[in-house]
Amino acid sequence: QKEVEQDPGPLSVPEGAIVSLNCTYSNSAFQYFMWYRQYSRKGPELLMYTYSSGNKEDGRFTAQVDKSSKYISLFIRDSQPSDSATYLCASSYNDMRFGAGTRLTVKP
Amino acid sequence: DAGVTQSPTHLIKTRGQHVTLRCSPISGHKSVSWYQQVLGQGPQFIFQYYEKEERGRGNFPDRFSARQFPNYSSELNVNALLLGDSALYLCASSSRTGRTDTQYFGPGTRLTVL
Numbered sequence: 001q002k003e004v005e006q007d008p009g010p011l012s013v014p015e016g017a018i019v020s021l022n023c024t025y026s027n028s029a030f031q032y033f034m035w036y037r038q039y040s041r042k043g044p045e046l047l048m049y050t051y052s053s054g055n056k057e058d059g060r061f062t063a064q065v066d067k068s069s070k071y072i073s074l075f076i077r078d079s080q081p082s083d084s085a086t087y088l089c090a091s092s093y094n095d096m097r098f099g100a101g102t103r104l105t106v107k108p
Numbered sequence: 109d110a111g112v113t114q115s116p117t118h119l120i121k122t123r124g125q126h127v128t129l130r131c132s133p134i135s136g137h138k139s140v141s142w143y144q145q146v147l148g149q150g151p152q153f154i155f156q157y158y159e160k161e162e163r164g165r166g167n168f169p170d171r172f173s174a175r176q177f178p179n180y181s182s183e184l185n186v187n188a189l190l191l192g193d194s195a196l197y198l199c200a201s202s203s204r205t206g207r208t209d210t211q212y213f214g215p216g217t218r219l220t221v222l
Contacts (some may be wrong), residue, residue, distance in 0.1 A: 004150075006150075022117070042216070043112070043198055043214050043215045044151065044213045045213070046211070046212065046213075058217070082116050088150050095153050096153060097153075097212065098150030099150050100148065
C-alpha cells in the first residue's frame with residue numbers, strides 16, 4: 001500500500017465548475033500537507049501548504065485536512081481552462097511522499 | 109528572482125552509460141533535494157543535501173549519488189544506467205534543512221535510456 005493514495009483520474013469539468021481533488025494517507029506521523037500543480041513537461045508548482053487539520057483558503061483554492069480520517073482535499077472554485085494540469089498531493093514527516101497525481105481538464 | 113534551474117533539459121543515454129544532472133537552487137536557499145518522477149507517477153525522493161552534507165536518502169540503489177557544492181548547486185550522478193531509470197529528474201530547493209520545509213521545484217531533466 002502506498003503511503004499517499006490519489007485517484008489518478010482523469011477528471012474533466014466544464015469551465016466555472018467546482019473541482020474537488022482528494023487524497024488519503026496511511027502514516028499517522030505525517031504532519032505537513034501540500035498540493036502541487038504540474039503542467040505537462042514542467043516541474044511541480046506549490047499551491048497550498050498546511051500543517052494542521054482544518055481549511056486553508058487562497059483565492060479560488062481551498063485546502064482541507066482531516067487528520068482523524070487521514071484525508072486531504074483541494075477545492076478549486078470557478079475553475080478555468082488554465083487550471084488544466086496534474087494536481088499532486090504530498091504529505092511529509094521526514095520525507096515528502098507524493099500521490100500519483102490527478103489529471104484535470106477544464107473545458108471552455 | 110530566478111527560480112530553480114536544471115540542466116540539461118533533455119538527455120538521451122544508452123544502457124550502461126553514466127549521467128550527470130545539474131541543479132542551481134533559488135538564491136539564498138541552502139538545501140537541495142532530488143526526486144525521480146516516472147511517467148504517470150508522483151515524484152519519489154532520492155536525496156537531500158544541506159550545506160554540502162547529505163541529510164537524507166530515499167530507497168534508491170548505490171548507482172545513484174549526489175553532491176552539493178559551496179555555492180549550494182548540486183549534481184546528481186547515475187551510473188550503469190538501466191531502462192527503468194528513464195524518468196523526469198526534479199530538483200527542489202528550500203531555505204532550511206528540513207524536508208518538510210516548503211520546497212520549490214525546477215523544470216526537471218527528462219532522461220531517456222535506450
